[in-house]
Amino acid sequence: MLYTLLCYNKEDVVWSWTKEEDDAVMNRLSVVHERLTREGKLGPSLRLLPTTAATTLRGKDMVIDGPFAETKEQLLGFYVIDVENLDAALDVARQLNAANPTSVYEIRPIALYVPEARPTAPKEMVRAY
Amino acid sequence: MSDLAWINGALTAARPQAVGALLRYFRDLDLAEEAFQEAALRALKNWPRNGPPRDPAAWLILVGRNAGLDGVRKRARNVAMPDDDVISDLEDVETPLAERLDASDYRDDVLRLLFICCHPDLPATQQIALALRIVSGLSVAQIARAFLVSDAAMEQRITRAKARIAGTDVPFEAPGPVDRAERLASVMAMVYLVFNEGYSAGNAARNTMCDEAIRLSRLLLRLFQTEPEIMGLTALMLLQHARLGARFDAAGEIILLEDQDRKSWDQKLIAEGLALIDKAMRHNRPGPYQIQAAIAATHARAVTAADTDWAQIDHLYRGLERMQPSPVITLNRAVAVARLEGPEAALAMIEPLEDRLSGYFHFFGARGAFLQQLGRTAEARTAFDRATALANTPAEAAHIRRHLDRLTADG
Numbered sequence: 001m002l003y004t005l006l007c008y009n010k011e012d013v014v015w016s017w018t019k020e021e022d023d024a025v026m027n028r029l030s031v032v033h034e035r036l037t038r039e040g041k042l043g044p045s046l047r048l049l050p051t052t053a054a055t056t057l058r059g060k061d062m063v064i065d066g067p068f069a070e071t072k073e074q075l076l077g078f079y080v081i082d083v084e085n086l087d088a089a090l091d092v093a094r095q096l097n098a099a100n101p102t103s104v105y106e107i108r109p110i111a112l113y114v115p116e117a118r119p120t121a122p123k124e125m126v127r128a129y
Numbered sequence: 130m131s132d133l134a135w136i137n138g139a140l141t142a143a144r145p146q147a148v149g150a151l152l153r154y155f156r157d158l159d160l161a162e163e164a165f166q167e168a169a170l171r172a173l174k175n176w177p178r179n180g181p182p183r184d185p186a187a188w189l190i191l192v193g194r195n196a197g198l199d200g201v202r203k204r205a206r207n208v209a210m211p212d213d214d215v216i217s218d219l220e221d222v223e224t225p226l227a228e229r230l231d232a233s234d235y236r237d238d239v240l241r242l243l244f245i246c247c248h249p250d251l252p253a254t255q256q257i258a259l260a261l262r263i264v265s266g267l268s269v270a271q272i273a274r275a276f277l278v279s280d281a282a283m284e285q286r287i288t289r290a291k292a293r294i295a296g297t298d299v300p301f302e303a304p305g306p307v308d309r310a311e312r313l314a315s316v317m318a319m320v321y322l323v324f325n326e327g328y329s330a331g332n333a334a335r336n337t338m339c340d341e342a343i344r345l346s347r348l349l350l351r352l353f354q355t356e357p358e359i360m361g362l363t364a365l366m367l368l369q370h371a372r373l374g375a376r377f378d379a380a381g382e383i384i385l386l387e388d389q390d391r392k393s394w395d396q397k398l399i400a401e402g403l404a405l406i407d408k409a410m411r412h413n414r415p416g417p418y419q420i421q422a423a424i425a426a427t428h429a430r431a432v433t434a435a436d437t438d439w440a441q442i443d444h445l446y447r448g449l450e451r452m453q454p455s456p457v458i459t460l461n462r463a464v465a466v467a468r469l470e471g472p473e474a475a476l477a478m479i480e481p482l483e484d485r486l487s488g489y490f491h492f493f494g495a496r497g498a499f500l501q502q503l504g505r506t507a508e509a510r511t512a513f514d515r516a517t518a519l520a521n522t523p524a525e526a527a528h529i530r531r532h533l534d535r536l537t538a539d540g
Contacts, residue, residue, distance in 0.1 A: 010139070010142065010185075011351075012142035012143075012348065012351070013135070013138040013139045013141075013142040013185075014138070015142065015344050015347060015348075016137075016138040016139075016141035016142040016344065017134070017138045018137075019340075021134045021137075021138065024134075049397075049400060049401045049404060050347060050401065051351070052347050052350040052351055052354075052363065052405070053401050053404040053405055053408070055408055055411075063411065065354045065355045065360075065408060066351075066354040066355075085407050086404065086407035086408060086411070087407070087411075109400055109401065109404040110400075111397045111400060111401070112397070
């Protein structure tokens with residue numbers, strides 16, 4: 001079974017960590033990452049840039065500065081895309097929206113992307129439901 | 130991370146909102162700071178026991194307000210007359226706090242708190258010290274270290290700055306759109322001052338100021354999500370800060386942009402800066418911070434110094450010159466012109482600026498460099514001598530001395 005773990009925290013608090021605190025957290029995390037990699041459990045993982053760098057597409061043309069504001073919708077999935085800039089990313093989001101018009105797409109730049117590390121990674125599309 | 134580290138982060142993060150709201154209640158900066166201090170002490174006792182609250186800022190505001198009211202009541206008993214003017218909003222003490230803690234209140238509270246630090250009567254260094262003390266909550270000792278002065282001197286500077294603003298009318302009513310835009314412009318300028326104070330010195334003790342300016346700017350952007358100039362300011366500082374590790378050599382001497390090891394630029398900060406510029410450009414409302422950020426981005430995108438798109442930089446500086454004409458901007462554009470058309474054209478561009486830039490280190494540094502490239506060694510030496518005399522930091526002076534040494538070696 002494939003799972004994705006979504007990390008939530010208070011962004012303004014994380015910004016307020018001292019460098020020592022931040023480093024300490026990152027070091028502890030990397031120990032876990034290494035262990036999971038050895039155990040062949042870690043797929044691609046990524047860290048997002050702050051929500052202040054996010055843009056949200058609602059409907060076909062409604063581009064909103066900032067992250068998707070949590071309301072009644074739930075997070076159902078996410079894509080990683082490799083494009084030139086925000087306009088190109090919005091174009092992809094519009095294509096997805098055309099196929100799935102009621103969904104909202106937040107475009108958030110990625111700060112760190114660690115590619116697939118498992119030797120046994122699935123080569124084909126997995127339909128998990 | 131220990132409880133204590135989390136609590137410290139939460140207190141720092143909540144401080145601008147909490148002190149801003151307490152200032153609105155008490156209309157007195159010292160009272161607001163004392164109330165926050167008391168609330169923070171109670172948080173240190175209460176949070177480890179009961180777990181952190183869901184909204185630390187709201188908790189601190191509520192507890193701080195009650196603590197502050199207690200303090201005022203106690204004092205009121207000891208003086209002849211209860212001083213009701215000290216406390217605003219008394220009539221709505223009963224309304225649920227959460228109701229009134231909506232985003233626009235927060236926004237204006239934080240903005241007001243930052244705004245009182247940029248009073249035009251305060252010299253830049255006092256504005257910076259005040260913001261670091263009141264908004265960021267740095268200790269006097271930390272700020273003193275960053276400014277390389279004694280604790281006592283910094284204490285005095287902050288006390289004086291506070292006394293200065295205490296006598297002025299702090300605008301407590303919610304600002305209209307025009308007022309809000311004006312306050313925001315002053316606050317952005319002050320945040321950039323904080324950044325530059327740290328950036329120009331380039332030593333570790335002062336990096337705190339760069340980090341703090343970026344944190345404040347991101348905070349502003351969260352409160353004003355659609356303001357392209359805040360995106361621009363944040364991007365500008367991120368892109369400049371990304372070069373931190375490459376700007377000085379082991380001996381603390383300046384490494385020019387063209388000689389920096391670009392692999393040591395912080396790609397994460399660059400990515401965030403570029404993403405913010407993309408966002409800002411969609412608004413089609415260019416402003417000085419956005420343009421300066423775009424200039425920094427042009428450098429960031431060049432894989433090697435030789436790849437730099439100088440025509441783009443020239444174009445951007447022209448835009449900046451139109452928006453806010455200044456000899457310093459023209460001087461900067463001359464550096465791009467030197468690359469595009471040669472040092473002769475650049476020199477012709479900056480000569481008329483001498484009257485206005487006669488006390489400006491970079492003017493003589495640039496003139497010396499252009500003259501040096503033209504082989505006019507004696508004139509270059511004179512210019513570099515003037516630059517050395519005007520250097521703001523030992524690193525700047527050392528950098529010019531290296532130019533002089535090279536002139537001597539060459540001829």
